[in-house]
Structure formats: structure tokens, C-alpha cells
Amino acid sequence: MRALVLQHIACEPPGAYEDVLNERGAALHRVEVDAGEALPDWREFELIVAMGGPMSVNDPLDWLLAEKRLVAEAVRAGTPFFGACLGAQLLAASLGARVYPGPAPEVGMLAVTLSEEALHDPVFAGLPRELTTLQWHGETFELPDGAVALASSAAYRNQAFRWGQRAYAIQFHLEVSTAMACDWADVPAYADALEQTLGPGAFEALLGELEQGAEELTAAGRRLFAQWLDHAVAPSGAGSIALP
């Protein structure tokens, strides 16, 4: 299984999702897109995982334009796609939906509520209706045409969606370890969002909450991602896949 991993800052690897890929023997091709590494031909991969980053999908950067083109072509051709945070916003933008700054960043260990559709979605099956997540974002998105909403939060209505049966977008984080979160706190844009939302010196408290909840968080992340691999990447009886 060849997996294309699109990263947008070195400290946001797929974390718990990457662990699942490794356990399944996937061959990872990691591209640090923001650092100017070349995007490969997406046709060479069975799946694409796109992770977070401090930039906006609307930033006028050549590599972002190329990446949105890759995502649009790959997803419309039925390639399984899993986007987290900026990766989720990339999917939305690539399918023509608006991505925009929200009224305030959403940062912290916060609940999202799964939609009715999520309760019957094979990728979200078995996850608690009120799911504790790590949030750390300032932009949000509208749903692309044909998308199915899967989760919402008090601050932001659109937290997760699927488009077709293989492309999933997750705004929140379930993949993050405490070590990764410590690295994020050193990224100026992330530190600003944290302070703006939770006040100065809030990271220690957040880290404490994450330490307490990390096991549950990544267990949910592992389950979600494993079920995506099972149902979206290698579905039993795979035949033609309906796209919106």
C-alpha cells in the first residue's frame, strides 16, 4: 500500500494515523510541501493523507495552487483522501467550497458532536457521539456540494465531512501526542492562536489536559483512521465508487 503524505510543517506529521499506516506495512512517501519538495504523480498512490500547517489554503503560494489541483484531480478520480486540519480545508477548497477565517481561533481540548449521518458512517462507527478532540485552528470552511456533514462543535458548525465514499475531512486533531503538541506551542502562529483564545501561559494547562486525555484521544484517532483504511481504501467487494 503506497501512501502519499502531504505535510505543511515538519511538526505536524500524521502521528497516530502514521502509526496505523506503519502497522499495516504501508510505504509512506512524505512530501514537505511548504518546504518546496516536489509533488509526485498522485496516480502512483493508493491513498493520500494531508495534514495541518500554519498557512491558509487561500495564501497566494504556487505550491498551494499545485496541491489543490492535485487534491481535486485525485479525489475526483476516486483516490482515497484523508485530510486533517489544513488538510481538511484543502479538500473543501479543492472541491470549490469557501475557506475563511472564523470569528476567533478554536483552541483546546474540546468536544465535537457527531451528526446523525456519522452514526451510520462506517468510518465513524463506534466513536462516541460527543467526541473529545484537540482543536487548534482559526479558519473554517463551508461544505462542498455533495458533501455529507459528519461533526460540528459549539464554535464551528463544520468539523468533518465526507465527499463520496473515500474522501474524508476532519478539522480537529485525534492524532497528536503530547510531544507533538509541545512542538506546536513553539510555532509562532499556533502560540498566538493559543494565547488569543485561552490567555497567556495557557499552554501548561492545555498540556495537562492533553496528558490526561491523550490515550483516549489517540485511541479514537486510531479507530477512525483504521476504519477509513478498511472502508474507504480497501472496501470489501470494491467495485465502482459513487462520487457526488
Place this chain on the structure above:
Amino acid sequence: MTYVIAEPCIGTKDLSCVEVCPVDCIHPTKEEQGFDDEPMLYIDPDECIDCDACVEACPVDACFAEDQLPEEWTSYIQINAEYYGRRP
């Protein structure tokens, strides 16, 4: 397939489509040379990712998926492509 800008854009050049295009494939933009001289905006058929964002954004319904283009405006497929020096 690609998307095409047709006659209603002539003299309008509203730029809402430029604003929403996720891959910046609609030109000329206001900052670009030639904006004042061009009668309309054009979609680059090689760069368009068929996302439909311009269709919703356009205030004068000038953007169409190629297969939805009204018959009287099919010449705009070529007009858009030629702006970029391409043949449709």
C-alpha cells in the same frame, strides 16, 4: 472538462470569480497588465479543476461548466482557451 466564461462577462468583469477560484486560473486580474483592455475574463482550461466555485460567485451567470454552456455561446470555449494561447 473545463469551465468557460461566456458573453455576460463582457463589460462586467466583476472579479468575484477571481476571488473564489482556488487555483487562480481566471485572468486577467485587476492587478495584471491588460485588465483594462480585455473585454472580459477568461478561464485557463489547463488549470481549471472543475470545482464550480466561479459559477456560484458570478453575479451575471457568465460561468458555465463546458457541458452546460448554452449553445449560442459555445464559441467561448475557444475564446477562453485562445486567451492563454491554447486550442480547446
